[in-house]
Structure formats: C-alpha cells, structure tokens
Amino acid sequence: MHEINPQREPRLTEALRRLAALSPQSAPPQIAAGLLHEFRRHHARRRWTRRAGMLGLAACLALAAALVSTRNSRQKQPEAARQVIPVKQPVPAKLPEPSAKAPVHEAAAAPASARIAPRVHRPTVKQAAGKPERVRPSARTAARAFLALPGYDPGVPMDQLNIVRVMLPESALWKMGAPVRPDAGTRRVTADFVVSQDGTPYAVRLVQ
Amino acid sequence: MAESPSADQELLRQLAKGNETAFCSLYERYQGPLYRFALHMSGNSATAEEVTQEVFMLLIGRPRGYQAEKGSVAGYLFGIARNLTRRIMQRSRLDLPVDDESLEGIGEPALASDLDVLADLSNAELLEILRKAVLALPEQYREVVALCDLEELNYADAAAILECSPGTVASRLHRARAMLKTKLSWQKCMK
Numbered sequence: 073m074h075e076i077n078p079q080r081e082p083r084l085t086e087a088l089r090r091l092a093a094l095s096p097q098s099a100p101p102q103i104a105a106g107l108l109h110e111f112r113r114h115h116a117r118r119r120w121t122r123r124a125g126m127l128g129l130a131a132c133l134a135l136a137a138a139l140v141s142t143r144n145s146r147q148k149q150p151e152a153a154r155q156v157i158p159v160k161q162p163v164p165a166k167l168p169e170p171s172a173k174a175p176v177h178e179a180a181a182a183p184a185s186a187r188i189a190p191r192v193h194r195p196t197v198k199q200a201a202g203k204p205e206r207v208r209p210s211a212r213t214a215a216r217a218f219l220a221l222p223g224y225d226p227g228v229p230m231d232q233l234n235i236v237r238v239m240l241p242e243s244a245l246w247k248m249g250a251p252v253r254p255d256a257g258t259r260r261v262t263a264d265f266v267v268s269q270d271g272t273p274y275a276v277r278l279v280q
Numbered sequence: 281m282a283e284s285p286s287a288d289q290e291l292l293r294q295l296a297k298g299n300e301t302a303f304c305s306l307y308e309r310y311q312g313p314l315y316r317f318a319l320h321m322s323g324n325s326a327t328a329e330e331v332t333q334e335v336f337m338l339l340i341g342r343p344r345g346y347q348a349e350k351g352s353v354a355g356y357l358f359g360i361a362r363n364l365t366r367r368i369m370q371r372s373r374l375d376l377p378v379d380d381e382s383l384e385g386i387g388e389p390a391l392a393s394d395l396d397v398l399a400d401l402s403n404a405e406l407l408e409i410l411r412k413a414v415l416a417l418p419e420q421y422r423e424v425v426a427l428c429d430l431e432e433l434n435y436a437d438a439a440a441i442l443e444c445s446p447g448t449v450a451s452r453l454h455r456a457r458a459m460l461k462t463k464l465s466w467q468k469c470m471k
Contacts, residue, residue, distance in 0.1 A: 089429075092320075095316060099312075104311070111300065114341065
C-alpha cells in the first residue's frame with residue numbers, strides 16, 4: 073500500500089485541494105449557539121433530576137427511619153405497660169365494695185367532699201377530646217406499680233389503654249376503690265390512672 | 281484530527297460531567313471537519329448543517345456512548361456523521377448513484393491519467409464539474425475522496441473512520457480518482 077503521490081497526479085490533487093478550499097469551512101455560527109443552549113438545558117435538567125432523585129431518596133430513607141422508630145416505640149409501649157401494671161395484683165380487702173365498674177366520670181360526679189380540683193384533668197374529658205394526657209412517669213413513680221381497680225378488665229388490649237394524671241381528693245380515690253383510708257379527707261393527691269378508651273379506670277398509682 | 285486521542289477522551293469525559301468549556305473545545309475541534317465531510321458527501325449545505333447538529337446533539341444526550349476500546353473519538357464522530365448523512369440522503373433521495381454505464385468504461389487508472397483533462401481546471405466552471413463528479417461517485421469511493429483528498433486525512437485515520445483496512449482505503453482512493461478522471465474527460469468532451 074502506498075499513499076497517492078501528489079506529484080504523480082498533480083492536477084487532480086491540486087483541483088481537489090482547490091475544491092476543498094472553496095467549500096464552506098465550518099458550520100454556521102447559529103448551530104453552535106443552538107447546541108450550546110441545548111447543552112446548558114440538558115445539563116440543567118440532568119442536575120435537577122439528580123437533585124430530585126437524591127431528595128426523593130433522602131425522603132424515602134427518612135420515612136423508613138420514621139416507620140422503624142414508630143414500630144419500635146409501639147413495641148416498647150405495651151411492654152412497658154405490661155411491666156408497670158400488676159394485672160393480677162389483688163385489690164386490698166379493706167376496700168369497700170365499689171360498683172363493678174367505676175368509670176372516672178362517676179368519680180368526678182362524686183359528692184361535694186369529693187370535688188375535683190379545677191386543675192384536675194378528667195380522664196373522660198380527655199378521652200372525649202381525643203387527646204388523653206399522656207404522662208411520662210418519672211423514675212420514681214415508674215418504680216411504683218399500678219394497683220388494679222375493681223373495674224379492671226384483663227381482656228382489653230394494652231394498646232387501648234391510656235395513662236392520665238389527675239389531682240383529686242383522697243375521698244374520691246376511696247370511692248373509686250383505690251387503696252386509701254376510708255376516713256380520708258379532702259386532701260388532694262396526684263395520681264396516675266390507667267383508663268380505657270371509654271374512660272373506665274383500670275388501675276391507679278399514687279404519685280403524691 | 282491531529283489532536284491526541286487521550287485529549288479528546290478527556291474532553292468527552294468532562295463534557296459528560298457538564299463542562300461547557302470541554303463541549304466548546306470539542307465542538308471547535310470537530311465541527312469543521314464533520315461539516316465539510318457531510319457537505320462533500322451530500323453536496324447539500326442543509327444536510328451538512330443537520331448532520332453536524334445531530335452529531336453534537338447525540339454527544340450531548342449520550343456522551344458515554346463512546347467506547348475507547350473501539351477507536352478514537354474522531355472516528356466515533358465521523359462514524360456518526362457518516363451514518364446520519366447516509367440516512368438523510370436516503371430520506372431526501374439526494375443520493376446520486378452513478379449508473380453502471382458510466383462505470384463500465386473505467387479500466388486501468390493509467391488510461392484515464394493519460395488524459396490531460398485538468399489542464400484548464402483553474403476555471404471555476406471546471407471546479408463545479410469536479411464537485412459534481414465527486415458527488416456522482418458511489419458512496420464508498422466518495423467517502424475516501426472526501427476524507428483523504430478533501431480533508432487530507434492519512435490512510436490510517438480514514439481507515440479507522442471507515443472501519444476498514446488502510447489497504448482498502450488506498451485501493452478505493454485509487455479507483456475513485458480513476459473514476460473522477462473519466463468523468464471529467466467525459467464532461468469535457470460534452471462541452
């Protein structure tokens with residue numbers, strides 16, 4: 073193989089060179105401008121897509137983390153309630169015979185001696201509002217176990233129970249079947265109640 | 281085409297990342313040869329513009345379509361231009377195939393080279409005849425004339441673009457020139 077020698081065919085080579093020289097040498101400038109515009113648009117779109125993808129990924133990860141954390145907290149909550157509520161603890165014998173079910177609203181409607189202090193959050197009211205006051209027990213109160221009230225129903229699932237903190241006279245507690253002295257006066261005490269969805273108190277724990 | 285392949289590949293890498301300067305460099309480097317190649321192949325400036333634009337649009341859209349192990353960036357770009365030109369010409373029926381009768385008379389190149397048909401080629405009219413003669417060449421011959429004679433690529437570069445051996449390029453070019461001389465002599469006789 074040998075390349076064509078221009079000396080051998082000088083006229084044709086010269087003519088072809090001249091033809092090449094006379095032809096337009098480059099594409100019109102508007103093509104360059106259009107391509108540059110398209111290049112910028114393409115990469116702006118690519119960058120946007122990449123950012124959106126990363127944001128979507130981050131959102132998915134955050135959602136997954138939130139789901140895992142919610143599931144974990146739900147699993148821990150019933151376990152904690154199960155540990156705190158001594159379901160099989162007998163009601164003290166010295167208690168008077170309260171009604172089979174003593175809802176909290178009955179206790180709230182107790183005689184004047186059992187007036188509930190204005191600051192008291194009635195569990196039933198909280199239930200109606202759909203925002204029961206969830207009490208995070210301190211280490212000290214958590215150490216004390218709940219005492220089951222006569223109305224306790226072991227068939228109720230744990231996730232349907234709420235803990236509410238109320239301040240009420242000791243006498244009202246006695247009427248509800250709580251283990252306080254029958255001659256308790258109007259001294260106000262703070263107590264945590266485990267209440268069902270309909271407000272029925274299942275267990276009590278004295279805080280103060 | 282004189283640029284080093286690694287420089288071209290680096291520009292292409294940068295282009296893929298969205299580097300505008302790399303795109304401009306690559307465009308400046310290849311738009312002229314690609315445009316002229318498409319123009320000599322099609323004889324139509326609109327086709328040449330379309331091909332040039334499409335080659336770079338493809339590069340913008342799929343910068344990772346190039347595979348270094350298959351050849352140079354230049355070869356890749358010319359390959360795209362070649363396919364696009366062929367497709368556009370088929371679509372617009374601008375291809376001007378040489379009829380068999382005109383090729384039958386072509387024998388040994390020596391027969392044609394004996395004719396001093398290019399003596400007065402300084403004439404613009406004859407340049408136009410030469411342009412038409414190039415366009416009338418069959419595609420495989422027109423390609424080698426466009427690359428080797430008009431773009432002045434060496435055989436190796438042309439072979440890489442055309443995906444054939446340098447020997448094939450040489451023989452095609454030899455035959456193409458013979459055809460050109462025959463056509464020019466015929467045109468001159470007609471005049």
